Amino acid sequence: MILAIQLLVLLLSHAVQATQQQQQHVFSSNSRPPEVCLNLTPSPTLEKFVDRLPRLPTISLVRYPRLTMGAYKIYQSTASYPGPTLVARQGVTATVRWENHIRDYEHMLPVDKTLQWVNPRHGFVPVVVHNHGQETEGWSDGHPEAWFTVTGEHGDTYVTQDYVYPNDQRPTMLWYHDHTLGITRLNVAAGLAGAYVIEPSSEMAEPSWVPRDYHVLVVQDKAFYDDGSIKYPTVGLDPDVHPQWCVEYLGDVVLVNGVVWPFMEVEPAIYRFRLVNAANARTFVLETRGQRMSFIKIGTDGAMLHQPVQQQQMRVGPAERVDWLFDFSSFEPSDEIELWNVGQAPFPIGPPANQSVMLFRVVSRAPDRGSSGSHLIPTPLDPSRFRYMAPVDLIGATTGVNLSFVPWAAIYSRGLEQRMTDLALSQDDHLLFDDPVREIIRLYSTEVWSFINFVPVAHFMHLHLVNFFVLEQQPFDPDRVANGSCTFGSPFGRPESCYTAYPTGPDEDQVGFKDTTVSLPFYVTQIFVRFAPNLLPRYRIDPTAYPGYTHHCHLLEHEDNEMMRPMLMSRTTTLYPNESFPLDQDIFFLTITNWTVFY
Known part of the structure; x- marks a missing residue:
């Protein structure tokens, strides 16, 4: 504990030193005041629970087994943050061509060139996509040096942009994100991420008590400027060593499916949620406020659980995924349940975040909804055992x-x-x-x-x-x-x-x-x-x-x-x-x- 406190003090003292040195190390292309690692200025005050949680665009890889996806955009009308949810079927191979349409000569966020990074000779922003959790060959895995730019320049391990995903694994939710050597943190913070679901084949159907319908939640934290652009440290933890590199990017605003602190209307029934922590560094320790609820966890990164686990809190670290049920059947219309994050930042030595994630508002049940089905869920395992x-x-x-x-x-x-x-x-x-x-x-x-x-x-x-x-x-x-x-x-x-x-x-x-x-x-x-x-x-x-x-x-x-x-x-x-x-x-x-x- 003493060493943990010492490190936290060390990190904060580095931030103070960085503030003192910021004039000589400030990111040259940014005309705004410097933003110091672990000491970012607050984002503008935003009212919570104004916008409805969106359902992300979904693309079926069964219907479109050969798909082209554009990093940043192909067409403005179809661009989205996060990226569309790709839905595959177990055992059905899909091919995705990943293209780079980013025409900015320099990155929108500060690149620390003292790190080992790809450094394209002709400029522009390199990308390469990793389908996190997919069992695929190395040339389709998004190797960090297999990057490519809008001009066609590419890295030493580049083979192709046509990635083949066999989907030969247990049904689960994966996620795709950038994986470029030395700037993964910047490309993911900029929004290059999305969910990828492998749905079960008819031979491996999910148990009858598992809801067929589910809600994908892609969660990130960010910091913002007053104009809504992304705020990322421009002065590093130790600017004399790495002028811009920060040990962890921790934003003060939580986004779910690209929306700041959204709300979702739910009926008194069971809902299934599949969440990926797409944050750079923040660990979410989730619990509910207003009304206490249990998470009935039914799946993790690679597969469904053999038996559900009932939890009052649920820790989800960067890149982890969880599949869980919330039973709203005992609530009345107008009840509100807030999903809250108490995870320490930095984890586990920093102070608790104590930040909202999103809000559930209970509304009247639709006439054709039927019973909640809670009696069908197997008795969950008790983590205290x-x-x-x-x-x-x-x-x-x-x-x-x-x-x-x-x-x-x-x-x-x-x-x-x-x-x-x-x-x-x-x-x-x-x-x-x-x-x-x-x-x-x-x-x-x-x-x-x-x-x-x-x-x-x-x-x-x-x-x-x-x-x-x-x-x-x-x-x-x-x-x-x-x-x-x-x-x-x-x-x-x-x-x-x-x-x-x-x-x-x-x-x-x-x-x-x-x-x-x-x-x-x-x-x-x-x-x-x-x-x-x-x-x-x-x-x-x-x-x-x-x-x-x-x-x-x-x-x-x-x-x-x-x-x-x-x-x-x-x-x-x-x-x-x-x-x-x-x-x-x-x-x-x-x-x-x-x-x-x-x-």
Whole structure:
């Protein structure tokens, strides 16, 4: 806690220093007063709940299996923010051609050219699109150096703009967003993002109690100038090192489906919501105000849950998705329920946001609505019981996957240290994005990845191509690690151990099929990764195809400053860059009570 407070003070002191240095480092093409990292001037006061929540434009990839999408716009009449929701069907391949129609010679937001970025020789704004969560080949994955501009200039790993999406995975909601090396944060803040839904095939229909109709919610936070243009820091955290780079972009205005603090009219019935946190860095911890409601969570990043989970709060980090039900059937017309965010910023060491997200207004039920159907929902799991469940049992209860027969003793545990220096962040032993690849992994193999977070802020770690299960997380003493007076090879309770408490399994916001999860400060977070499809026994694609994939922190300011590394699939070889991180294979089967006895 002391280190966390020290970092928060350090970040704020950097912001103060930046303010003092702003005249010499101000973004030259911006005539407005400088905007300092972590100390943005307030956005203009806006009245909440004036505009209705819009339903985003929807395009069927079954009806249009070969689609052209334009970054920024093709036609003004069809341009939208966020982008249209693309709806695919499980097992039906779609091809999307991504085009760049941005004719601005320079970016609308400040580009920090001291970072490693693509820097087109002929100018203009580069883009490349990643369909986050899609099982596709590397040349369709939106590799950071596969960018292209409106003039036809493109990056070193560019192959094509016609991306093929097999949709061979469990039904879920993905999302597409920009992934250009060094400016992802700017392109996403500018609005290059949208939802992508894989609906079930007839052979894998959703349970009868799950509403067929759903509402997509694309949530971002932003800051604005008085004229409505986007406000982004022009003075960095440490301007002497990176003049414009800010460690996190945190806006004071919340947008849902492109509308500031919207309202939605609901009848006394059950509604299904599918939300993606498309923010650069903000973690949303959602709860309701006015009237208390429970979230009945039925799905996460990669699939529906095997059993619903009932929660009073729901944490959704950058890039994470949740699928949940709200039961409004007990409310009366004119009742109002406010969706509220109490997530700390920076997470988890900063002050709570205490900001509104949107409002639900209850109206009279339509005559043909019928009963709410709440009696059909299976009894949800109670998260208060999770701490008494062994991780393997909890994974089985929430995903239906049995890991009890995994040969844990034979699994390689890949340790990835997350650190911060004056120049950059890193997640793999201080390596930069262009350093030699170390994550070379044999297809259909299984590994445990251990994220060791030495930075007093959380990271949200994303692996391309695959899903994973969170196994456990355990706090450690970073000072003892730094001076070499402890080992991760001994369990908590022994004097030589680096750990400061017993491990815990995944919390209610880490269960299910995941492609992104939180790595808490001064914790070791371990995930179980099977480098295979999340549904089929074998890929119909070639995951070894050029240029491969990446893994990275999904706080976009971190990703843009080196917290991203390449990852290659191989049919024959696995590269073991270092010794296996200590992994106690017995621990995954033990409940919290047994852990006390075991140690």
